[in-house]
Amino acid sequence: MPISRGTRSHKAVGAALPLFLAAAALTACGGNADGGSSADGKVAGDISFQTWNLRANYKDYFNGLIARFEKEYPDTKVRWIDQPADHYADKLSADAAGGTLPDVVNVSPDLAYPLAKAGVLVNLDKEPASTKYKDEYTPEAWQANEMPGLNGGYAFPWYLNTGPLFYNRALFAQAGLDPDKPPRTYDELFADANTMARHSGGRVATLAATPAIEDFGRYGVRLMNADATEFTYNEPRGVELLTRYKQLYDNGALDAQALTNGPEESGQKFLEQKVAMNPGSAHDLSNFKENAPTLYKNLGIADAPNNTGHPNMYVMGLGINNGSRHKPAAIAFAYFVTDRQNQESVAHKVAIFPSTRGSLDEPYWTKDDGTDEGRVRVAAAKILKGAVNYTPVVMSDEMKTVLQNQVALALQGRKSPKQALDDAVARGDELLKQG
Amino acid sequence: MRPSHQARTHRAASPWLFLLPGLAVIAVFDLYPFLTTVWHSFTDARTLLPGHWVGLRNFQDMLHDDQFWTALRNSTLYVALVVPCTVLLPLLLALLVQPRIRFVGFFRAAFYTPVLASVVVVALIWNWMLDDRGLVNGILHALGAGPVPFLGDGWLLLFSAMALTVWKGLGYYMVIYLAALANVPRELHEAASVDGAGAVRRFLSVTVPSVRSTMVLVGALSSVAAFKVFSEVFLMAGPTGGPAGADTTLVMLVERTGTGLSGRVGYASALSLVVFVITLALMLLVLRAGRGEDAP
Numbered sequence: 001m002p003i004s005r006g007t008r009s010h011k012a013v014g015a016a017l018p019l020f021l022a023a024a025a026l027t028a029c030g031g032n033a034d035g036g037s038s039a040d041g042k043v044a045g046d047i048s049f050q051t052w053n054l055r056a057n058y059k060d061y062f063n064g065l066i067a068r069f070e071k072e073y074p075d076t077k078v079r080w081i082d083q084p085a086d087h088y089a090d091k092l093s094a095d096a097a098g099g100t101l102p103d104v105v106n107v108s109p110d111l112a113y114p115l116a117k118a119g120v121l122v123n124l125d126k127e128p129a130s131t132k133y134k135d136e137y138t139p140e141a142w143q144a145n146e147m148p149g150l151n152g153g154y155a156f157p158w159y160l161n162t163g164p165l166f167y168n169r170a171l172f173a174q175a176g177l178d179p180d181k182p183p184r185t186y187d188e189l190f191a192d193a194n195t196m197a198r199h200s201g202g203r204v205a206t207l208a209a210t211p212a213i214e215d216f217g218r219y220g221v222r223l224m225n226a227d228a229t230e231f232t233y234n235e236p237r238g239v240e241l242l243t244r245y246k247q248l249y250d251n252g253a254l255d256a257q258a259l260t261n262g263p264e265e266s267g268q269k270f271l272e273q274k275v276a277m278n279p280g281s282a283h284d285l286s287n288f289k290e291n292a293p294t295l296y297k298n299l300g301i302a303d304a305p306n307n308t309g310h311p312n313m314y315v316m317g318l319g320i321n322n323g324s325r326h327k328p329a330a331i332a333f334a335y336f337v338t339d340r341q342n343q344e345s346v347a348h349k350v351a352i353f354p355s356t357r358g359s360l361d362e363p364y365w366t367k368d369d370g371t372d373e374g375r376v377r378v379a380a381a382k383i384l385k386g387a388v389n390y391t392p393v394v395m396s397d398e399m400k401t402v403l404q405n406q407v408a409l410a411l412q413g414r415k416s417p418k419q420a421l422d423d424a425v426a427r428g429d430e431l432l433k434q435g
Numbered sequence: 436m437r438p439s440h441q442a443r444t445h446r447a448a449s450p451w452l453f454l455l456p457g458l459a460v461i462a463v464f465d466l467y468p469f470l471t472t473v474w475h476s477f478t479d480a481r482t483l484l485p486g487h488w489v490g491l492r493n494f495q496d497m498l499h500d501d502q503f504w505t506a507l508r509n510s511t512l513y514v515a516l517v518v519p520c521t522v523l524l525p526l527l528l529a530l531l532v533q534p535r536i537r538f539v540g541f542f543r544a545a546f547y548t549p550v551l552a553s554v555v556v557v558a559l560i561w562n563w564m565l566d567d568r569g570l571v572n573g574i575l576h577a578l579g580a581g582p583v584p585f586l587g588d589g590w591l592l593l594f595s596a597m598a599l600t601v602w603k604g605l606g607y608y609m610v611i612y613l614a615a616l617a618n619v620p621r622e623l624h625e626a627a628s629v630d631g632a633g634a635v636r637r638f639l640s641v642t643v644p645s646v647r648s649t650m651v652l653v654g655a656l657s658s659v660a661a662f663k664v665f666s667e668v669f670l671m672a673g674p675t676g677g678p679a680g681a682d683t684t685l686v687m688l689v690e691r692t693g694t695g696l697s698g699r700v701g702y703a704s705a706l707s708l709v710v711f712v713i714t715l716a717l718m719l720l721v722l723r724a725g726r727g728e729d730a731p
Contacts, residue, residue: 093482093696114696118483256567256587259678274568396697401675408679434699435481 037327039127044075045326047333048102055082061349069336076329096120101321103330107155109144112319113393116147116154122320122327125152129331136340141355144315144389148228155317156338157355159347162313162383163281163304164376170298171276175199182302186219189305190244193253196276202252208266208275210258210407211245213400217390220307224392231428234421242410242417249411259408271295279304283351285373301376303383313387315355351377353384360385399428475704482698493705502680503706506688509593513661513684514717520601521657522650525608530642533616547606554603558670561599562586586671589681596667596682608653615649651725658717663710665690685710
């Protein structure tokens with residue numbers, strides 16, 4: 001029986017619909033926030049507080065902290081939410097877009113910038129309730145949360161971190177280098193790395209990763225113009241750094257997989273004693289002790305080289321949701337968590353550093369107690385006094401990937417270092433202009 | 436006796452009532468996001484900022500985006516190289532484990548095990564094995580060869596990820612083929628043998644025509660899966676998509692562009708739409724190529 005035209009078209013629709021639905025299910029991508037209460041007024045109400053991967057190890061500390069706050073402000077109730085380490089930015093973006101961002105959120109400056117730009121975070125410099133606390137934090141820490149073009153600080157500075165450069169003394173000795181004289185400048189670092197590669201026949205690399213934006217900063221490269229509207233890391237000094245990294249790569253002084261290694265892979269390679277040096281933090285010591293005792297026995301600790309006199313630091317902060325219905329309580333709680341007493345208290349439990357003025361002058365951070373942890377802690381605290389956050393807050397992950405990929409092209413010899421950096425800056429500027 | 440008007444209405448409405456919960460789920464979780472994606476693809480929306488209508492600008496930008504062309508090339512290559520393997524190799528594997536002989540159950544289970552393993556765990560193990568000082572390069576070194584930069588060279592990394600996809604999918608498609616082979620009458624093989632057909636001839640003239648529609652199904656499923664590959668390449672090549680992004684696939688590019696607090700949702704939606712159109716075309720192509728029925 002011939003199929004009628006109508007039946008045929010029904011059949012066609014019948015066949016196309018599942019295909020359409022199946023294909024639709026394979027794609028799909030989604031995509032948005034607003035005013036809350038006044039920041040002045042009585043500290044009262046139910047607020048939510050979100051941390052970034054802290055519940056597993058510090059549950060009791062935070063529960064105690066919250067209980068003390070609720071006791072001090074009996075009209076408040078704090079609900080603590082902890083998010084896993086991975087995809088934290090995605091969680092923040094989903095909450096911010098959905099209008100469900102917690103009242104107090106744990107953010108780093110690069111996460112705070114897009115939130116502040118979208119008007120999701122409170123400008124703490126504009127609210128008397130928060131501005132009065134500004135002088136309790138170190139100027140560097142407060143400035144780290146000031147956003148270019150947005151006139152103000154958008155998060156209470158919380159804890160700081162910086163890292164020494166760990167090195168493998170045994171690998172240094174095997175390469176004929178003096179394990180007691182780790183490289184202190186970039187010149188020494190590059191010279192030692194080339195020596196290591198030559199002595200090991202290319203089997204032991206010194207570094208596992210390609211230079212990231214903070215490496216350019218430490219090398220003394222100007223990263224952005226004054227108003228943070230254009231990248232400038234393609235200036236001659238930047239080209240010089242990349243040219244020297246290219247020589248390292250060609251000589252086998254960089255790990256063969258450096259072009260794709262992320263921080264985790266680099267750390268793993270150092271743990272497996274496949275590379276001789278790796279940046280880290282005091283937090284890594286327990287990992288070395290537990291998972292790589294042989295490495296731990298041969299562990300050397302040096303300051304990360306820099307040409308500026310200012311080491312790099314990482315800053316965590318607590319931002320206030322602009323849409324919070326209980327802003328006075330949210331501000332009071334964020335200040336409570338980040339005040340001197342509570343910052344120092346948490347920094348005694350974990351290898352992080354307080355951002356409150358005067359804290360790093362306490363004996364705990366100035367006097368070496370003879371332990372490895374104490375040595376790293378005192379060294380890191382000393383470094384932090386002049387440290388700055390080199391990573392520009394306006395630099396999104398996509399812009400960082402652009403730089404990483406252009407660096408890779410230069411190291412592979414497919415572009416000159418100058419061309420690679422010019423292209424990275426041009427693309428970065430283009431993305432910046434798109435907002 | 437003619438059914439009453441009410442009965443006719445009930446009869447017409449009943450199937451829709453049964454379908455309603457499913458349709459509601461599809462409308463909320465598939466259709467609405469899809470239509471939103473189509474809308475966003477014509478805007479410059481960011482993750483936290485509503486977009487403005489920009490017409491076809493996102494699609495024009497795509498034409499000048501080197502990463503888009505690299506990703507399109509890689510996803511197309513994935514289909515071109517992985518699909519033939521996932522159509523043929525599981526069929527051969529199914530033929531191997533089809534006979535009811537001793538220990539065949541063990542081999543069937545062994546071949547299926549990779550399907551059950553988490554792709555994250557499997558990719559980690561492959562990364563360790565293919566590392567420049569991993570198991571594979573260790574063996575090559577012992578044989579006086581290598582090291583081969585499986586994870587350092589863009590092409591080798593892509594081929595390694597393809598090998599992982601094929602290896603992990605073998606068992607799944609093998610089970611589909613086993614079900615199809617069970618329906619092939621033994622008499623056909625016996626008759627072909629009597630006529631003097633060897634194993635290769637019987638495979639080409641009896642087995643393949645008998646499981647033709649299953650091969651089309653496997654081809655359609657694996658080509659869609661290969662075109663939208665993400666996990667294997669992401670886990671082996673890292674978030675940058677291999678050295679200088681050489682191994683980025685289309686779905687990786689969508690993820691990289693559209694996620695995070697500064698995500699370019701408009702552009703990522705345009706990329707998603709391109710993935711949708713190509714996926715749809717691919718499914719239609721495979722189904723059209725596989726028209727016809729299995730040999731009796």
